[in-house]
Amino acid sequence: MDFTLTETQDMIRDTVRSFVAGQVREPALRWNEGHGDAAGALRALADMGLLGVLAPERAGGAELDALSLAVMITELAEGDAGLAAMVAHHNAQGLGFLLRAGFTDTKALRPFAAGKQLLCLAAAEGEAHADAPDLSTRATQAGDTWRLTGAKRLVPLGNRASHAVVVAATESGARGFLVDLSGEGVTRSASAPLVGLRSCDLADLRFDDAAATHDLGPAAEALAHTRALGRLCAAAMANGVARAAQAAGVTYTLERKQFGKPIARFQPLQWQTADSATELEAAELLTWRAAWTLAQGTARSLDVEKAAIFALETVARVTDRALQMHGGYGYTVDFPVERHFRDAATLRVLADGTDVQRVALARGLAVQA
Amino acid sequence: MEFALTEIQQMVLETARSFADNELLPIAADIDKTGTFPAAQVKKLAELGFLGVAVDEKWGGAGFDNLSYAIAMEEISRGCASTGVIMSVNNSLVCDPIKRFGNDVQKKTWLKPLAQGKRLGCFALSEPGSGSDAAGMRTTAIRDGDHYIVNGTKNWITNGKEADVCILIAHSDPSERHRGISAFVVDREQTPYGIGKVEDKLGIKGSSTTSLVFEDARVPVANRLGEEGDGFKVAMSTLDGGRIGIAAQALGIARIAFEEALAYSRERSAFGKVIGDFGAIREMLADMATEIDAARLLIWRAAVGKDRGEKFGKHSAMAKLYASEMSARVCHKALQIHGGYGYVKEYNAERHVRDARITEIYEGTSEIQRLVIARETQKAFAASHG
Known part of the structure; x- marks a missing residue:
C-alpha cells in the first residue's frame, strides 16, 4: 500500500499544475463567458505531449497509464472543467476507443496521438x-x-x-x-x-x-472500456472542481469578517470545511484506486463505479458548501464558485450519470452475493 | 501509488477473517444478549498475536505494521463489535503509548505481557466532567517521595472491569493546565484501585465500561511514562492512533451489516421479484458498498501515514469521522432493508445499529474530529494563501 505518486506521475502533476496556474486559471473565466476559447491551451497541451497519454510511444504517444491520466485530468479540472473534459474526451474516449479496438495503423494514429488532430x-x-x-x-x-x-x-x-x-x-x-x-x-x-x-x-x-x-x-468491448475510462475521468474532473471550490470557499472564510472575527472561526463554517476536506480526500483515494485497478488490467471490478458515484456526489456537496460559505457573493459571477457549482451539476450527468452507475454497481454486487 | 497488500498483510486479513467467521460470528449475538465478556475469544486473539499487532516481537507482539492492525481490527469487528473494541483498546491505547514512551524496564514489565495478551489493559483519560477537554480533568497525581498519590475518578473506561493494567492520565501539577499533566502505568497488582459503576449500554455489551476510583492510590515514580508534564502529549498522540482502531471497528460493523442486508435482499421477495432488484434497494446497496470502500481507504491512508512516521493526526481524524458516520448510515439502511425483521432481535440488524452508534462518540466525538480537521485544513490554506 503506497499512496504516493511515482516520479513520472509526480512530474505530470507538477507540469500540469504550473500550466494551469499560468495559462488556464485566469483565462478560464473568459472562456466560460464565451469570450475566446481554449484552443491555445489545447495546442499547448499537445506540445507537452498530453494529448496522447495512453497511446503507444511508437505512434508518438506518451504510453502512460490510467493513473497518470487521472492525475492530469484532476489538475486541469481544478483550473477549468471544460478544458479537462475536452482533454479527457480526446485521450480516453476518441483515442481510448481506437486503441482498444486494436487500431494498428500507426501512420493514421500518429496525428491523434501527437494531438495535431483531435x-x-x-x-x-x-x-x-x-x-x-x-x-x-x-x-x-x-x-x-x-x-x-x-x-x-x-x-x-x-x-x-x-x-x-x-x-x-x-x-x-x-x-x-x-x-x-x-x-x-x-x-x-x-x-x-x-x-x-x-x-x-x-x-x-x-x-x-x-x-x-x-x-x-x-x-461492445471498446465501448465497455471507454465507459470505464469515462467514469474514471468524470471522477477525476469532479475531484478537480471540488478542490477548486474548497480552496475558494475556505480561503474566503479566512478573509471575510463578521462580528469582529473571520467567519472561519465559527463552527458551522468549520463543520463545512471539515466535511468537504474529508469527503474530498476519500473521493481522491477511490479515484486513484480505480485508476490503479484499470492500469493493472484487472478483470472488470466495481472500483470505477464506486469512484464515480462517490466523487460525483462529493463534488455536488463540496461546491454547494463552498457557495454557501461565500454567502450572497457566492451567487454572483464576481466569484468563481458559481461556475464550480454549475460545472458540478453538469459533471453529475456525465458518464451515464450517477443513477445508472448505481444500477451497474448494484448488479455487480448481486452477482458477488 | 500501489493498492495491493503485502503477503503478510494478506495473511493477517485471511487469518482474522477466518477467525471471525469461525469463532466470532457464531457467538456475537449471544455476547450481546448476555453482556458477557468474551474471555475465551480474547484468549484466542492473544494466541494469534492480535492483542499486540504492531508491537515488536521482542516485546511480545506480532511485529506487524499499523496497516495490518487496521486490517485485523476491521475483520475482528465484523465478527463481533465488542471483541473489536477490547482489542482496539489494548493495542492502540495501552500497548502503543508504552511502546512509544516507555523505557526498557517498563516495556519488559508491562508491554510484553500486554502484547502477549497475558494481561489486559485499559486507558483512563475521561472523567465524569471532562472528555476531549483533557486539561479540564480533576484527577491528581501528587509526588510524594518515590510515589505519586492519585486521587480522583475516571469514567467511560473500556475494559475497566477486566483490565489489570491502566494507562492513567492525571494532573501532577494542578496549577498548570496542559503542561501539568503526566501519564502513568498503574498496575492493579501493585496499586489497588476501585472499580466504580459498571455502565449498562446501548451496544458493545460484551465489553465492560466502568469508572475507576483512585483514593490515595500510591503509584511508584518508576511507572511514569516519559517526563513529568508529558502526559498531555502522551494522551493526544495515543488518541491519534486510537482513532484508526475505532474507525476500523466502525468499518467492520458496517461490513457485516451490509453483507447481511445484501444476502437478505436476494432472498426476500415482494411483488414477484427479490427486493434486491428494486431500484430503491439497489440504490441503498450501491451507496453502502461505495461508502464502505471510501472509509477503508481513509483508514488505510492514516495507518500507512503512521507506519511511515508521518504526521497522521488529520488523516486519522478523517478516517474516524467518516467511518463512524458511514457505519451509522450503513447499519440504518441495512435495518431498513430488513423491514420489520430488522427491528426484532431474531436478526442481527438492530444489534449493528446499536454497536455502530458508539463509534461516533468514543475516542473523540464526531464534533471533536471535525474541529481537528477544520483546524488543520484552515491552517494549510492560510499558509498557502499568505
Missing part, C-alpha cells in the same frame, strides 16, 4: 445508449466502403475534431467507424449550451450517407 467519440444518441440495439445511426456496406446515416448529439470536441469514432448499428450489431468530419455528408453544429462546462466544445453531428475511412470492428 478525435471525438460519437456513440450515444438522444434516445439510445451507445451499445443499445436501437441506435438510429446505421451503417451499410457498399463495396469496400461503409456508409453512415444518422445523428449524434452533444459530442465533445465535435466542432474541433478532425475525425470521429462513430458507433453505428449494422446487421451484425453495433460497430465502430472512423469518419473524417470534413468529408462529404457530415454536418456539424454547436450544441445548445449546458448549464456548466461552458468552455467545452460540444456539437451535434449529422451523417447523410457519409463514408467511413476505417471499419473498427464490433463496438
